[in-house]
């Protein structure tokens with residue numbers, strides 16, 4: 082990997098751009114477009130979070146602070162433009178959010194990055210709490226419970242782009258998402274990015290090769306705040322309203338989940354997490370009231386069985402793929418998938434019955450209970466065996482794999 | 487004795503350095519001068535305070551009292567990175583590497599500051615030829631060329647010890663502190679390490695804690711003996727070998743060097 086953008090990487094990034102460009106043509110519906118817009122924002126936010134967690138080893142419980150402050154500042158900036166205070170096209174408003182995130186993370190990060198580990202996590206939580214409390218107190222800036230309302234079309238059309246239709250907003254988000262992704266990726270391939278990894282691994286040792294780990298953390302946190310702020314600005318543009326919820330603890334917790342579910346060990350892990358979590362939250366909540374429960378279950382399963390997240394699960398298969406050994410895993414995977422599917426259907430049945438059917442009685446309900454319970458039991462029985470055979474298949478592979486690499 | 491007296495001749499000078507942890511006095515007034523360009527061994531029984539002394543010199547711990555100068559400038563209680571930037575590099579008795587970075591990345595990290603790249607996020611790291619070449623050179627020197635892409639945490643113990651030395655010497659610092667570099671190595675690994683150490687410290691100042699008396703008498707121009715936090719003798723290998731005080735206090739029958 083001699084160059085940041087070698088040929089295969091250029092192709093990869095090119096396809097990402099192409100996918101971003103084509104998605105609205107494939108999914109032109111209103112729901113799909115608003116979902117895609119949300120995904121773009123979530124991706125920026127989750128990647129910026131991983132600059133802290135995955136790259137620098139900083140577990141923050143308050144990253145939404147920079148996202149939210151960027152969002153509010155953007156809302157005010159849009160309103161100022163509407164009043165004619167100054168001129169800035171909507172397309173460049175994300176810079177306002179980014180700079181806001183940058184300034185606040187520079188300021189707050191100076192204090193919080195002095196101690197890594199648990200103290201950092203606790204302080205970030207404290208700051209998040211503090212900012213959330215301020216949001217309720219300073220109603221001129223945060224707008225109280227109603228939040229701040231804006232009108233993204235107020236500035237009129239620039240170069241024919243009015244940001245009236247959602248599809249235009251989608252493309253704005255897509256462009257900024259792509260730029261942010263590329264920049265954040267490039268940062269991982271710089272001296273700072275490399276040293277951030279060293280600080281994550283062993284902060285003390287970096288001091289003995291000339292680095293100040295606190296400084297490294299501070300810079301990384303400031304950059305992460307910048308990108309989070311861009312995400313915040315896009316949220317404001319997308320919804321034309323921003324409330325204190327966006328910088329609250331729920332929002333901060335959400336990005337932690339995205340990062341962990343997607344995986345913090347690969348650059349693209351949080352993208353997977355952002356897509357999955359956002360999708361589940363929006364889509365699942367339309368179908369069932371129990372979606373939070375499913376969500377919690379998913380998180381639990383991943384932390385238990387694949388602590389490195391979904392991306393590490395995928396990355397694990399890279400060497401096998403290259404060695405052409407995937408087919409040796411297939412039988413055990415298929416049986417695990419089938420039995421897992423059966424178990425899942427059973428569990429869904431039980432959960433939904435509990436949620437919807439607790440007050441119902443009758444032959445019909447009793448029958449459904451029996452079927453669901455039966456599926457869980459049978460599924461679990463075969464799943465256990467399938468898991469064992471997956472483990473066995475991996476074990477059988479490992480000597481050959483070692484030879485191959 | 488004033489710090490100024492030792493300006494040019496001494497790479498390191500410690501004046502009445504003391505360290506206590508709570509009530510426990512570990513270093514009790516150490517005076518030590520390391521002449522620029524010499525290879526100096528620090529020996530003494532386990533628990534004498536050798537590693538602690540290294541930690542004081544390199545800024546890992548603050549001293550309780552006393553002063554330390556590096557190439558004539560005061561470094562007492564300075565931060566480790568500040569001392570490192572002044573040209574002192576150290577290794578650790580307990581391997582202290584970046585486990586999730588590759589061997590190559592470990593070494594490249596170690597030269598970034600010295601080459602002036604600092605906290606830059608505007609340059610591609612793979613385009614930094616000098617950093618790459620410098621890391622490759624060290625890689626070759628420590629004999630880990632075929633481990634280049636391996637995660638450092640996955641190396642064998644001996645390989646990690648070699649990397650530990652590599653990280654320490656990569657930046658080309660002119661004062662080098664090695665804390666038991668050959669600990670736990672086999673005979674042949676030790677020989678390789680000694681050969682490496684003597685090669686890379688050519689023309690530099692070396693202060694080394696070492697238990698293997700064969701290595702010490704081989705490599706050192708001068709030796710200091712630390713017992714219960716005090717330097718009880720300092721001199722050439724011959725002088726140390728003859729010293730009654732040393733024999734009584736520490737070396738005893740081990741003077742001929744097949745301890746541990």
Ligand SMILES: Nc1ncnc2c1ncn2[C@@H]1O[C@H](COP(=O)(O)OP(=O)(O)O)[C@@H](O)[C@H]1O
Nearest residue numbers: 507510512530531532533534535536537538539
């Ligand atoms: N951080 C510390 N806190 C308390 N005691 C320490 C600390 N570091 C070292 N010591 C004590 O100082 C003494 C000397 O340790 P050390 O310098 O490692 O000895 P040596 O390297 O000569 O074997 C030991 O008794 C050790 O327990």
Ligand SMILES: [Mg+2]
Nearest residue numbers: 536537538579
């Ligand atoms: Mg020691």
